[in-house]
Amino acid sequence: MRFDGYDTEGFYDELFDPQGNPRPGADLLIQRINALPESELQRRQKAAEGALLNLGITFNVYSNEAQTEKIFPFDIVPRIVQAKEWEVLERGLKQRISALNSFIDDVYNDQKILKEGVVPADLVLSAEGFRQPCIGLEPPCGIWCHITGTDLVKDSSGEFFVLEDNLRCPSGVSYVLENRLIMKRTFPMVFEACSVQPVTDYPSRLLEMLQEMAPPGVRAPMVVVWTPGIYNSAYFEHSFLAQQMGVPLVEGSDLLVHRGEVMMRTTKGLERVDVIYRRIDDDFMDPKTFRADSMLGVPGLMKAYRKGKVALANAPGTGVADDKAVYAYVPEIIRYYLGEEPIINNVPTYACWRDDDRQYVLENLDQLVVKAVNESGGYGMLVGPHATAAEREEFARRIKAKPRTYIAQPTLGLSRVPVLVDDHFEGRHVDLRPYILFGSRSIYVLPGGLTRVALKKGSLVVNSSQGGGSKDTWVLNTEGGTSSESMRQSQEG
Amino acid sequence: MLSRVANSIYWLNRYIERAENVARFIDANFHMTLDIPDSASDQWQPLINTTGDHELFKELYGESNRESAIEFLVFARNNPNSIYSCVRAARENARSVREYISSEMWEQINTFYLMINNAAREVSMDLPHKFFVDIMNASHGFIGITDSTMNHGEGWHFGRLGRMLERADKTSRILDVKYFILLPSVDYVGSSYDNILWGALLRSASAFEMYRKRHGRIDHKRIVEFLLLDQHFPRAVHYCIVTAMISMNNITGSPRGGYSNKAEQSLGRLLSEFNFAALEDIFNYGLHEYLDSTQTRINAVGEEIQEVFFSPQFADAVPEAKTLD
Numbered sequence: 124m125r126f127d128g129y130d131t132e133g134f135y136d137e138l139f140d141p142q143g144n145p146r147p148g149a150d151l152l153i154q155r156i157n158a159l160p161e162s163e164l165q166r167r168q169k170a171a172e173g174a175l176l177n178l179g180i181t182f183n184v185y186s187n188e189a190q191t192e193k194i195f196p197f198d199i200v201p202r203i204v205q206a207k208e209w210e211v212l213e214r215g216l217k218q219r220i221s222a223l224n225s226f227i228d229d230v231y232n233d234q235k236i237l238k239e240g241v242v243p244a245d246l247v248l249s250a251e252g253f254r255q256p257c258i259g260l261e262p263p264c265g266i267w268c269h270i271t272g273t274d275l276v277k278d279s280s281g282e283f284f285v286l287e288d289n290l291r292c293p294s295g296v297s298y299v300l301e302n303r304l305i306m307k308r309t310f311p312m313v314f315e316a317c318s319v320q321p322v323t324d325y326p327s328r329l330l331e332m333l334q335e336m337a338p339p340g341v342r343a344p345m346v347v348v349w350t351p352g353i354y355n356s357a358y359f360e361h362s363f364l365a366q367q368m369g370v371p372l373v374e375g376s377d378l379l380v381h382r383g384e385v386m387m388r389t390t391k392g393l394e395r396v397d398v399i400y401r402r403i404d405d406d407f408m409d410p411k412t413f414r415a416d417s418m419l420g421v422p423g424l425m426k427a428y429r430k431g432k433v434a435l436a437n438a439p440g441t442g443v444a445d446d447k448a449v450y451a452y453v454p455e456i457i458r459y460y461l462g463e464e465p466i467i468n469n470v471p472t473y474a475c476w477r478d479d480d481r482q483y484v485l486e487n488l489d490q491l492v493v494k495a496v497n498e499s500g501g502y503g504m505l506v507g508p509h510a511t512a513a514e515r516e517e518f519a520r521r522i523k524a525k526p527r528t529y530i531a532q533p534t535l536g537l538s539r540v541p542v543l544v545d546d547h548f549e550g551r552h553v554d555l556r557p558y559i560l561f562g563s564r565s566i567y568v569l570p571g572g573l574t575r576v577a578l579k580k581g582s583l584v585v586n587s588s589q590g591g592g593s594k595d596t597w598v599l600n601t602e603g604g605t606s607s608e609s610m611r612q613s614q615e616g
Numbered sequence: 617m618l619s620r621v622a623n624s625i626y627w628l629n630r631y632i633e634r635a636e637n638v639a640r641f642i643d644a645n646f647h648m649t650l651d652i653p654d655s656a657s658d659q660w661q662p663l664i665n666t667t668g669d670h671e672l673f674k675e676l677y678g679e680s681n682r683e684s685a686i687e688f689l690v691f692a693r694n695n696p697n698s699i700y701s702c703v704r705a706a707r708e709n710a711r712s713v714r715e716y717i718s719s720e721m722w723e724q725i726n727t728f729y730l731m732i733n734n735a736a737r738e739v740s741m742d743l744p745h746k747f748f749v750d751i752m753n754a755s756h757g758f759i760g761i762t763d764s765t766m767n768h769g770e771g772w773h774f775g776r777l778g779r780m781l782e783r784a785d786k787t788s789r790i791l792d793v794k795y796f797i798l799l800p801s802v803d804y805v806g807s808s809y810d811n812i813l814w815g816a817l818l819r820s821a822s823a824f825e826m827y828r829k830r831h832g833r834i835d836h837k838r839i840v841e842f843l844l845l846d847q848h849f850p851r852a853v854h855y856c857i858v859t860a861m862i863s864m865n866n867i868t869g870s871p872r873g874g875y876s877n878k879a880e881q882s883l884g885r886l887l888s889e890f891n892f893a894a895l896e897d898i899f900n901y902g903l904h905e906y907l908d909s910t911q912t913r914i915n916a917v918g919e920e921i922q923e924v925f926f927s928p929q930f931a932d933a934v935p936e937a938k939t940l941d
Contacts, residue, residue, distance in 0.1 A: 178719075179711070179726040353712050366715035377618050388619045390770065390867070390925045 125157045126541065129548045135279050135538040136550060137202050148317070148599045149203045155313040156200070167309045168199045168543055174308065180301050180359060195298055196592030198542040201306060202553060202574040206601040209320075209570060212275070212283060212557065215466030217566045218457060220271055220559050223288060223444045225460040227267040230443055231257045241459050242452045246476070249527065250449060251497035252291070252442020254405055256412050256425065262438040263336045264563040269436035270329070270400075271559040272296070272573070275467070279536035284470045286554065288450065290441040292402050295573040295593075296558045297360035300325060300367070302595040303571075318600040320570035325558070326367035329400075332562040333368075336434035337397045344397035346370045347387065349378070351403045351419050361402050375403075380423035385433040398434045405439045413439075447496035447530050448474065475522050475529040484531040485522065488515045491531040492583075493522070506583055508534050537583055540594060542576060552577045554585050555596065570598040617770050621713045623926035625771050626778035628709035628725070629762075633779045635702035636755035637786040638689055641666060641820050643748035648816035649682070660685035666786075666793045667697050686744075691737060699751060703732045718765035721758065728754040773863035777921070780863070784856035785914050790820045791843050792907040795836070814839060821851045840903065841895045853910065854890045861887045867925075879920035886913050 131139055138149045145153045156164060175181075175194045204212075229236050230247055237244035247253060272293025274286040303322050307314055330346065337344030350361035352374050365372035377387050378396065386393040401408065407417040412425035427433050443449065451472045457465045473480040473491070484491060488507050495503030505518045522529045539550035557572035574594040575585035585591040645663050661680040664673045669688075672695060677684040692698045696705075707729040714722050731750065740747040759779070766772050794817045814834045818824040823842060826849050831838040846852035864883055868876045875881040898906045 176730065177723055177727050179714075179722065348715075353708070358711075362711075362714040364715075366719070370715075371618055371621070372713075372715040373618065374620065377620055390617055390619050390622045390774075 126153055126548055129541055129550075131539070131550060133279075134536055134550060134552075135277060135281050137204075137277075137538055137540045137553070138200075139541075146203070146205070148205055151316045152201065152203065152313055155316060162546075164199065164543060165546070171197055171199055171305045171309045174305055175301070178301070180298070195587055196578055197302060197305065198551075198576060198578070198592055198594050199306075199309070200541050200543060200548070201595040201597045202540045202555075203317075204555070204571075204596060204598045206599045208283070209598045211466060213568045213570075215283075216273055216557060216559055216568050218461065218463060218466050219273065219285065219288070219453065220268065220561055220566060222457040222460045223271075223290065223453070224265075224267055224561060226456045227290075227438075227441055227444050228265055229460075231260055231440060236456070236459055241455050242449065246448055246527070247443060247446075250443050250446035252405075252440070252445050254413075254440040254443070257438075257440030260429065260438065260440065263338070263431070263434050266336070266561050266563065267438040268441045268444070269332060269336070269438075269561050271561070272556045273559065275555045275557070276470070276535055277538040277555075279538075281538070283467055283555075284535070285453070285467050286470055287447075288445055288453070289556070290445045291404070291437065292357075293556070293558070294357040294360050294402075295556055295575075296325060296569070297363040298593050299558070299569070299571055299573050299596070301363075302593060306595045317597060319597040320600055322569055322571045325569050326364060328560055328567055329364065330368040330370070332560045332567075333398045333400055333434075333436060335563045336436060338431050338434065341397050345395060346398040346400065347373045347396050349373050349375070349399050349401040349403055351375075351407070355402075357402065364400070373399075375407075375419040375421055378421045378424075380421060380427050383427060383430065383432060385421070385424060385427050396433060398436070400436050405442065408435075408439065447494055448476070448527065451530060470532045470535065473531040475526040475531065480531075481522065481526055484529075485519055488519060490534060492534050493518050493529055493531045496528050496530060504584075506534065509581075509583075534583070540574070540576065542578065542592075542594075549580065551580075552583050552585070553594070571596040617716075617774075619926050621716050622771065622774045623922075624709040624713040625717065626774045626921070626926075628706045628713075629775040629778040630782040631702040631706035631709065632725070632728075632755050632758055633782040634697065634786070635699045635706070636752050637783070637790075638667065638697070638699050638702070639748040639751040639755075640822060641790060642686065642689055643745060643752075644816050644819040646744055646748075647819070648812060651812050662793045662797050664688065666789050668789070669695060669697055686741065687737070690740075691735075700732050703729050716771060718761070720761045720765045724754070724758045724761050728758065770867055773866045774925075777860050777863040777867070780856040780860035781914055781918055783851060784853045784860070785911055787821050787843055787851050787856070788853050788907045788910050788914075790817070791840065792904060792911075794820065795840065795903060818843075823849060823851060837895065837899075840898075844898070845890065845893060845895065854893075857883070857887050857890055877920075877924045879917055879924045882913065882920055883917045886910070886917065 126139075129139070129143070131141060131143065138146060138153065140146055172194065175197060181194050226236065230253075234244070236242055237247060268290045270293065272289045272295060274289065275283050276286050277283050299322055333346045334344050346368070347370055348361055348365040348368070350358060350372055352358070355361070362372050371387065373387055373396075379386055379388070379393075381393055385396045385399070387396050403419060406414045407419045409422060409424040410417045410420045411422045413420070424433070425439070428435055450469065451474045454465045454469055457463060473484050475481045475484055484493065488505070489510075491507045493505040493507065505514060507515065510518075537552040537554065540553050541548035542551045553574050553576045555572050555574055558569040560567040560569075574596040575587070575591050576594055577583055577585045577590070578592045579590050582590065641663055645659055649659050660682055661670075664670050664680060664685055667689065673680070673688050676692070676694065677688060688695055688698065690699045693700065695701060703725075707725050710717060710722055710725045731754065735747065762772070762775060811834050814836060815824055818827050818839060821843055827839065827842050830842060830846070830849075842849060843852055845854045847854055847858065849855055861883055864880050865872060868880055870876045870880060873884070875884050
C-alpha cells in the first residue's frame, strides 16, 4: 500500500505539501504505511471496524427504524496537527472560551455589552438559545460553559478558522478516546515512531473539573452523568464517560428533588447528588421551569440549582452564545471582555439581517454556504456551489422572509486528509473539534480532538448523520519530545 | 446503587441464563430424537411446554414439529422468550448499564447478540449441535467474565440472584415436564431406550456426567433427587436457592438466617423448605404439585424483589410541592 499517485488536487492537505512531499512530522507515518505489505492496511482497517462493532461503539440514527445503530465510520489514516499549529490553537481556544463565558455571564446578569451596543440586544434576546429563567443565575465559580467542543476548519491557505462554538452539550469526545485506543491496537509500530500527545487522561480531568463544581462543604461529591436514555443518539458516549469516570449514569426517572435537594433512587433509599454532568437539552431538564411537557426532566431541579444545592455542567442558557447570529460578533466579544485581538479568526460571516450583507448574499448564493442560525448537525444548510438553481431560489425566499435566521459564509476549500478507498488513497475534507474543559483553576484543551471527515467524494458536510466519519487526530509533541502516549502504553503493558 | 441499574443487572443475567437453558433443552432433545426416530414427533411439544409459552406457540404455529419448535424457541422475534429475544433483551439491559458493568462483560454480550442476530437459520441448523454449544459457551463465558472482571459487590450479587432464580425455575420445569412423559417407560426398566430418555433429561440440565459420578446407575428417583435436592450440583434447585440466599444476604446485609424485607423472608422460607426436604415426602406430596408450588414460590420471590429493590416507594419521599422551604 503506497501513497504513490496520491493527488492533493490543489487543496491544502494535512499530510502532504503541494509538491507531494510529506509535511514535517508526517514523514514517519507515511514511510511506515508505504512499507506495509500489500493489502495489510485494508486488513487493519477491517480489523478496526470489527473491533468498533464488537465494542458496540455505535450511534443511533433517528430516521432509520429497522437498523437503529450504526458504527461511526472510522478511517485508519490519522490526521496530523503540527506542534506549532497546536500551540496557537490552544491559546486561541482558551481566549475564545474565556470571552464567551464572560459574555454569557453578562447577558444573564448586568447586560453591559448589550447596553453599550457592542452586540445588538434584540439579536441576543431573540436568540433561540436565550433562556429567560436564567436571568440572575450565578453558577459556581462563575463558570457557565464547562465543556465545549469548538468546530475548526482550515482553508486552502492553511489557516484555522472557528466555524461553530458548541457550548451546550458537545458530543464526540468518546470517539476521540476510542479512536486512539483502536489506533494503538492496530498500529502500534507507527504509533511508537511518531511522538503524539496523549488524550487518555480526558476522563480524569473531566471528573476533577466536575468535582470542583460541587456545592461548598461537600467533601466527597456525588457526580453523575445524566442521559436522556438508551435511545439518544449519543447514548454510547454518555455511558462511556460515566464508566471512564466511575460515576453513575442516571436517567431523569432516577432523580427527584426531595426537601430541596436533588436525590437519586437507589436500592437502599435516596442518595444526594451534588454535581450533574447533564447531556440533555435545557428545555427538558425541569418541567417546572422549562418545557412543561418534558417527560425526561426532574421537577424542581432548577430551584435546587438556583439555591446552590446542586451544580450543573454546562449551566443552562449557554446556547445563547451558540447562536450563529451571535457567532458573527465573537471577535467583538473577545475585544470587549479581554481587550485582545482574536487569535483564531471567525470564518468571514455575512449576517442576513444587515441590509448590505443580505444584498450581497442574495446576489452570490452560488458561491456561499448559507446556514440557519438555530439548526445544527448539517441540517438547514445550503452549500451554494453544490446546490441546484431551485434549491438556491428556495433559500433566497427563506432569507427574505426571515433574515434574522440566516447567515452566510464563503465556501471554504476545507483542508483534506488521505482516506483509504478500496485499494488506494483519496483526499477527503475534514474539520477538527477540540474539547475544552473550563475549570475553576485552569482551562484545559484536549490535545487532539475529533477529526470529522466527509467520506463522500467532494462533500464538505462532515456530520455523522450525513455520511461523515472520523479519524484519529495526532497532535505532535514539539520536536525532540518523546511519544508520551506510546510510553504510557508500554507502562500499561 | 441505582434501583434501575440493579434491575437491569438482575434481568440481563436472567435473560442470558434463560437463553442458555433453552439452547440446552433443544440440543438435548435433538440428540434424543436422533437416537429414537419413532418418538421424534411427540418430543417437541413437551419442550415448548417447558418454557411455559405453549399458548403463544399454538396461536403462532399450531402443530408442533422440529422446524416449528426450533423456529419458535430460537429465532422467533414475536416470542419474548426465544433465544433471540432473550439475548436481545439481555443486551438492551446491558446497554443501559454499560457504565456499571465491565467493558469485557459488555463486549461479551454484544458479540453474543451479534452472533445470534447474524445467524442464518439454514446454516445454523445444518450443524445444530455446534450452534447450541456456541450459545451455551457464550453464556458460560459471560458468567466467567462477570466473575473475574466485576466487583463482587451489590451489583454482582443482584446479577447472581437473578441467574440463580432463573436457573432454579428452569431446572424444576424441565424436570416437571419430562418426568411425566418418561414415567411410563419406568415399566420398561432396562430397555436401551429407557436409558436414552432419562439420559436426555439429565443432559437437558448438563447433569449427566455429574449424576453418573454421584449415583452411577440411571434411576428415576435418584435423578429427581439429584436435580432437586443436590447441594453441590450447580443446576440443582437446592443449590440455586442456597446461592441465591447468599447473594440476597449480601445485598441486604442481613445475617445468615435473618431477613430484613419480605423478598428475603420468602426466599429464606423456601430455602429452609429445601434444607429439610426428603425425597419420600416429596413423592408422597406429589412431585408435580411440589414442583408447581416451588415454581410459584420462586415467582413470588421475583415479584417481591421487584417491589422491594427496583421500584421502591420511599416512605420519606414526599412530593416537592408539599415541602416547606
